[in-house]
Amino acid sequence: MSESLISARGLTKKFGDFTAVDGIDFDVAKGESFGLLGPNGAGKSTTMRIIAATSRRTSGTISILGRDPEEHGPQVRAHLGVVPQQDNLDTELTVTENLYIYGRYFGLSKKFVNKKVEELLAFAQLEEKKDVKVEALSGGMKRRLTIARALVSEPDILMLDEPTTGLDPQARHILWDRLFRLKEDGVTLIITTHFMDEAEQLCDRLVVMDKGKIMAEGSPAELIKKYATREVLEVRFGSDRNKEVAPILREMCERIEELPDRILLYVEDGELLLEAIAAKKLHPNTSLVRRSSLEDVFLRLTGRSLIE
Amino acid sequence: MNSGVSVENIRRNGALYVAESRIRQMSKWKGIITVVAVGNPLFYLVAIGIGIGILVTENSGTSGTGGVEYIVFIAPALLANTALLGAMDETVFPVMEGFKWRKMFYAINSTPITGPQIALGVFLAALVRVAFSVFVYWILLVAFGVLSLQDSWISVFVAMYGGAAFGALMMGIVAGVKKDDYFLTVLGRLVITPLFLFSGTFFPLTNMPIYLQPIGWISPLWHTTELGRYFGYGQELSGTMLTIHFLFLTAMLIVGIKISNIRFTNRLLK
Amino acid sequence: MRSAVEIADARADKPGHQIYAGRARAIIERASIALRSSTWVPIATGFIEPVLYLLAFGYGMGALIGDISTSAGAVDYTVFIAPGLLATSAMNGAIYDSTWNVFFKLNESKLYQGMLATPLGPLDVALGEIIWALFRGLSYSIAFMLITAPLGLVPSWSALLAIPAAVLIAFGFASFGMAITSYFKTYQQMGLINIVLLPMFLFSGSLYPISVYPDWLEFTIKLLPTWHGIELIRDIWFGVIDFSSFSHLSYFLVMIVLGLFFTTRRLRDLFMR
Ligand SMILES: Nc1ncnc2c1ncn2[C@@H]1O[C@H](COP(=O)(O)OP(=O)(O)OP(=O)(O)O)[C@@H](O)[C@H]1O
Ligand SMILES: [Mg+2]
Numbered sequence: 001m002s003e004s005l006i007s008a009r010g011l012t013k014k015f016g017d018f019t020a021v022d023g024i025d026f027d028v029a030k031g032e033s034f035g036l037l038g039p040n041g042a043g044k045s046t047t048m049r050i051i052a053a054t055s056r057r058t059s060g061t062i063s064i065l066g067r068d069p070e071e072h073g074p075q076v077r078a079h080l081g082v083v084p085q086q087d088n089l090d091t092e093l094t095v096t097e098n099l100y101i102y103g104r105y106f107g108l109s110k111k112f113v114n115k116k117v118e119e120l121l122a123f124a125q126l127e128e129k130k131d132v133k134v135e136a137l138s139g140g141m142k143r144r145l146t147i148a149r150a151l152v153s154e155p156d157i158l159m160l161d162e163p164t165t166g167l168d169p170q171a172r173h174i175l176w177d178r179l180f181r182l183k184e185d186g187v188t189l190i191i192t193t194h195f196m197d198e199a200e201q202l203c204d205r206l207v208v209m210d211k212g213k214i215m216a217e218g219s220p221a222e223l224i225k226k227y228a229t230r231e232v233l234e235v236r237f238g239s240d241r242n243k244e245v246a247p248i249l250r251e252m253c254e255r256i257e258e259l260p261d262r263i264l265l266y267v268e269d270g271e272l273l274l275e276a277i278a279a280k281k282l283h284p285n286t287s288l289v290r291r292s293s294l295e296d297v298f299l300r301l302t303g304r305s306l307i308e
Numbered sequence: 309m310n311s312g313v314s315v316e317n318i319r320r321n322g323a324l325y326v327a328e329s330r331i332r333q334m335s336k337w338k339g340i341i342t343v344v345a346v347g348n349p350l351f352y353l354v355a356i357g358i359g360i361g362i363l364v365t366e367n368s369g370t371s372g373t374g375g376v377e378y379i380v381f382i383a384p385a386l387l388a389n390t391a392l393l394g395a396m397d398e399t400v401f402p403v404m405e406g407f408k409w410r411k412m413f414y415a416i417n418s419t420p421i422t423g424p425q426i427a428l429g430v431f432l433a434a435l436v437r438v439a440f441s442v443f444v445y446w447i448l449l450v451a452f453g454v455l456s457l458q459d460s461w462i463s464v465f466v467a468m469y470g471g472a473a474f475g476a477l478m479m480g481i482v483a484g485v486k487k488d489d490y491f492l493t494v495l496g497r498l499v500i501t502p503l504f505l506f507s508g509t510f511f512p513l514t515n516m517p518i519y520l521q522p523i524g525w526i527s528p529l530w531h532t533t534e535l536g537r538y539f540g541y542g543q544e545l546s547g548t549m550l551t552i553h554f555l556f557l558t559a560m561l562i563v564g565i566k567i568s569n570i571r572f573t574n575r576l577l578k
Numbered sequence: 579m580r581s582a583v584e585i586a587d588a589r590a591d592k593p594g595h596q597i598y599a600g601r602a603r604a605i606i607e608r609a610s611i612a613l614r615s616s617t618w619v620p621i622a623t624g625f626i627e628p629v630l631y632l633l634a635f636g637y638g639m640g641a642l643i644g645d646i647s648t649s650a651g652a653v654d655y656t657v658f659i660a661p662g663l664l665a666t667s668a669m670n671g672a673i674y675d676s677t678w679n680v681f682f683k684l685n686e687s688k689l690y691q692g693m694l695a696t697p698l699g700p701l702d703v704a705l706g707e708i709i710w711a712l713f714r715g716l717s718y719s720i721a722f723m724l725i726t727a728p729l730g731l732v733p734s735w736s737a738l739l740a741i742p743a744a745v746l747i748a749f750g751f752a753s754f755g756m757a758i759t760s761y762f763k764t765y766q767q768m769g770l771i772n773i774v775l776l777p778m779f780l781f782s783g784s785l786y787p788i789s790v791y792p793d794w795l796e797f798t799i800k801l802l803p804t805w806h807g808i809e810l811i812r813d814i815w816f817g818v819i820d821f822s823s824f825s826h827l828s829y830f831l832v833m834i835v836l837g838l839f840f841t842t843r844r845l846r847d848l849f850m851r
Contacts, residue, residue, distance in 0.1 A: 054695055054849060073596050074697035078586030082695045088688040092612040101611060104604045105696040106582040133615070153582040153696075340769060347773050355780035360639065362790045367644040378642075493620040501627055505634035515638045 010060035022212035035206030081150030228292035322421035326429020345441035384536030395475030398434035423572030470532025476564025605706020650816035661815035662784030672748035675711035676755030700845035715748035753837025
């Protein structure tokens with residue numbers, strides 16, 4: 001493993017009696033793209049804020065480029081580009097002005113920032129809206145602007161808290177592409193997301209969080225291999241019959257998950273299982289064979305579906 | 309007729325439903341409303357009535373204030389001011405909120421309740437607040453011995469009437485405000501403060517140079533105050549002036565309600 | 579061209595580097611950009627209130643009250659209240675800027691959150707916002723002078739010093755106001771600010787000398803910043819500078835330091851939870 005850029009040990013954050021982050025350990029290597037995956041309230045954003053030196057941990061240690069963010073907040077933040085979960089753009093200013101002034105907050109020269117702003121307007125595809133007040137942008141445009149803003153200081157580490165929420169599919173793919181290129185340039189990415197496809201596309205390595213704890217860690221492929229089978233067979237018998245047939249199906253596969261509307265059967269070969277089921281004269285209303293995804297890993301680890 | 313919702317009842321009592329819901333909201337802030345209703349005029353009464361009163365008495369006795377103590381002189385004016393400010397608070401903010409900030413008038417209007425009924429409901433609720441503030445303050449004035457119980461009770465209703473007139477007008481004006489960026493600031497600085505200062509509140513209007521007196525003539529506060537002084541402690545007032553003051557306030561009330569009805573109806577139609 | 583990291587690292591050994599990046603001017607720059615596109619009416623009408631009070635009380639009350647005796651001898655009532663109103667308007671302006679405006683940025687627009695995710699510290703934000711508010715206070719004070727001088731209410735050239743003094747007073751109020759605002763969560767709570775301020779202003783001698791009060795009240799009033807502000811401006815206005823003027827001055831210096839300290843800590847606690 002290359003040198004560790006971020007390293008957390010026993011990281012804990014409490015709000016009063018409530019433990020939002022519960023003693024987690026992780027390392028992020030330079031140039032890596034690291035994902036935090038988990039359902040609502042898992043503690044992802046809280047962890048992000050601690051890394052971003054805008055929240056104080058309750059206990060544990062964390063170092064970013066060898067520095068403690070509580071001791072060296074400004075120096076740590078100078079390395080970071082932060083995209084918070086909720087846009088906090090400057091609503092009194094225009095698109096261009098937002099980018100410009102953010103660069104100035106970092107102490108960058110006017111000349112540099114002005115040049116950078118042009119570049120970022122193109123990046124966010126907001127050239128046509130450059131003189132429009134932020135209030136008048138659509139939700140997706142605001143998101144793109146927030147992401148562009150985080151890049152104004154040319155950060156080594158880009159922190160993205162649910163970056164593509166509110167983006168249309170096309171904008172999402174364009175963003176993924178841009179993030180890929182940043183990664184090629186050596187930028188370290190830290191991403192939280194609810195979207196499995198996003199995590200699989202973007203993350204070299206990820207941790208699955210639930211209730212403040214890390215449940216599993218690895219690359220998307222490793223996680224799927226470890227916590228799920230190669231394929232999944234989804235069958236629906238209608239809500240009444242699902243219960244009846246479940247015990248029979250349980251005997252036929254490695255693992256079974258009964259969801260309210262359907263049954264998931266984990267096996268190496270889905271088609272083969274489907275034939276076997278048909279042979280028993282159990283005819284599902286619908287059936288579908290697919291490859292396992294992080295969604296299944298998640299279900300396995302937490303007993304809950306990621307997107308309800 | 310569907311499940312117990314009587315369209316007939318709503319048609320008849322719509323304004324009361326609106327008023328009730330406004331009063332419920334107000335009662336959430338009754339602590340603050342009471343503090344403001346009492347505190348605000350009380351501070352003026354003590355600070356100016358007593359503080360400046362001492363200087364006035366030293367310098368010119370009661371000759372400048374029609375033969376009464378300075379504090380008695382300003383008491384009806386502050387009572388009137390309480391009424392007008394209370395009426396303004398409970399018309400300007402709800403109407404802004406209803407049309408612009410939270411747009412709940414549009415939601416109410418999607419029931420059989422009409423625009424004029426909403427306007428009337430807001431207005432009635434404002435009157436409740438005005439009555440409350442004026443009454444509390446009047447009790448205070450009586451308790452401090454500034455006004456006498458038997459001789460001044462009519463001035464309570466006079467103050468309420470002035471509040472009603474001003475509230476109706478404000479409601480009509482605000483119902484037409486589309487951009488609120490600086491409306492409230494400008495209203496405060498260019499309308500409310502001048503009215504407060506140039507309506508013969510702290511000194512007889514005639515002390516002003518003649519070119520500043522017209523501000524008082526068109527001010528509901530001046531008309532209410534003059535009536536308040538007449539009914540509060542018996543300041544001299546000719547029959548003509550008495551009629552003029554009443555007519556002015558009545559005209560304002562009618563115009564205000566008319567404008568409100570038109571604007572509420574039109575704005576909700578869009 | 580220095581990078582963001584180099585700029586931040588250069589300050590790493592300075593005392594207080596965690597709360598102050600030495601860049602309050604970036605906040606001021608932001609405010610001046612925002613001003614370009616903001617509406618002018620509320621800003622331009624801001625100076626009008628004290629002028630109205632001056633007209634109303636000067637003309638209307640003057641007739642009832644006559645002259646007032648001050649440390650500079652007996653003066654016309656209008657002349658007496660002019661400096662008090664200048665002080666009041668400076669304080670009011672500072673309070674407005676540091677309460678309502680700050681409240682909006684803290685709670686509605688989350689503006690400070692964005693700022694504090696950069697290497698800027700809470701002291702940069704507090705100082706920048708407050709200094710910006712002082713520009714407004716400064717321009718109102720100048721406007722007030724421009725209106726009162728032709729009316730013959732400004733006794734001498736040295737009264738011009740009242741302008742910087744008004745800015746100092748505004749600084750004290752703004753730095754405290756911002757800290758206090760950080761505790762408020764709803765508009766209704768904000769409404770309470772007014773009801774606390776009103777008596778402070780009414781009782782602090784802007785409209786008449788506080789010697790009319792009983793001793794205990796006079797003593798209490800002398801503890802209030804509003805009284806010190808009004809007295810400081812009045813001393814300068816009438817050119818009667820003595821020991822008490824310096825005590826007013828120091829009152830505000832202490833208020834500024836405490837206010838900034840308090841605000842910085844609150845901002846840090848709020849955004850570094
Ligand atoms: N400032 C705060 N005060 C109190 N509790 C908080 C605070 N911030 C977060 N929490 C709590 O901590 C827990 C974790 O919140 P966090 O925002 O980190 O979740 P998340 O994983 O980002 O969820 P989501 O997917 O919904 O964004 C939640 O239960 C939340 O209620
Ligand atoms: Mg989150």
